[in-house]
Amino acid sequence: MDDKKETVDALIVPNEGPTKPSRYFRDLKETDKPLKPLPPDNMSDISYPQFIEPRCSLCISPFRDLLEHVYLESGRKNQAVIRFFHEYFDAQLNWMQINTHMEQHCDLKKISTSGLKNYEQREELIAPWIFREHHLALTALLVELDDVRGIDCSKNSDMKLRRAAMVEKLITKILAVKDSRDNQGIFNLNIFEILANLHEKMVSEADKKIIRDEIVILRNKIQQDN
Numbered sequence: 001m002d003d004k005k006e007t008v009d010a011l012i013v014p015n016e017g018p019t020k021p022s023r024y025f026r027d028l029k030e031t032d033k034p035l036k037p038l039p040p041d042n043m044s045d046i047s048y049p050q051f052i053e054p055r056c057s058l059c060i061s062p063f064r065d066l067l068e069h070v071y072l073e074s075g076r077k078n079q080a081v082i083r084f085f086h087e088y089f090d091a092q093l094n095w096m097q098i099n100t101h102m103e104q105h106c107d108l109k110k111i112s113t114s115g116l117k118n119y120e121q122r123e124e125l126i127a128p129w130i131f132r133e134h135h136l137a138l139t140a141l142l143v144e145l146d147d148v149r150g151i152d153c154s155k156n157s158d159m160k161l162r163r164a165a166m167v168e169k170l171i172t173k174i175l176a177v178k179d180s181r182d183n184q185g186i187f188n189l190n191i192f193e194i195l196a197n198l199h200e201k202m203v204s205e206a207d208k209k210i211i212r213d214e215i216v217i218l219r220n221k222i223q224q225d226n
Contacts, residue, residue, distance in 0.1 A: 021092035025067075025085055026057035034088040043069035049107040058101040063089075071102055072111075078102075164206045171195075171214055191218065 050068075052059045058067060067081055074080030078098040085091045102108070175191065195218075199211045 021086050021090050023091055024057075025061065025063075025089075025091045025093045028061060028063055028089060028091055030062035032089065035090060036088065038066075038088060041066070041069050043072050046072070046111055048111045051105045051107075053105055056097075056101055056105060058097065059105050067098075068102070068106060071098065072108075076102070076108075164204070164210060167202075167207050168210050168214075171198075171211065175214070175218070 050064075054060065058064055061067070063085075067085070070084045071078070071081050074084075078095045081098050082093050082095065085093055174194075195211050195215050199208055199215075202208045202211065
């Protein structure tokens with residue numbers, strides 16, 4: 001019977017649980033390196049009033065900003081901060097000291113974002129609308145070009161010249177809008193394909209010649225840039 005008990009005991013793996021951190025947060029020095037590379041600090045561009053209480057180990061710590069940023073990025077969870085410093089610095093914190101520090105030594109009601117970050121966010125929001133604006137402009141110009149193409153100039157030679165000038169002007173606008181959009185890297189269009197399609201739709205040889213000339217000019221410009 002005793003032999004069986006010893007065999008069973010030998011198979012039981014002791015449940016040690018999570019290891020206890022080897023030091024306290026207050027003992028961390030500025031020169032202490034993390035146990036592994038830190039994740040990116042996504043809160044580095046924000047600011048808010050910070051107050052210093054000399055008796056608070058979090059206030060006077062060289063890792064204060066990191067602690068507060070981890071707290072904010074986690075959705076203001078104290079336990080996430082505790083896990084973070086245990087994992088990256090093998091340092092111990094407790095829930096109450098984090099809670100006291102964040103409530104009394106930081107004014108999180110006045111969080112602001114740096115001007116550069118605001119600009120980047122606005123750019124991200126505006127970019128899709130810039131694309132739509134250019135897309136609508138191209139559509140409108142193509143419709144207008146089609147309308148101009150439909151003008152009857154068979155009985156008026158002067159009107160033919162005016163129509164040719166209008167077509168040339170519209171094509172220039174289309175190229176300008178296309179160039180503006182492409183320079184922002186949002187989307188690329190095959191302008192030669194567009195002009196070729198327009199060329200096929202034209203009835204007047206004068207209008208077709210304008211497009212052919214524009215294609216030649218555009219190809220030469222591309223070759224010179226390269």
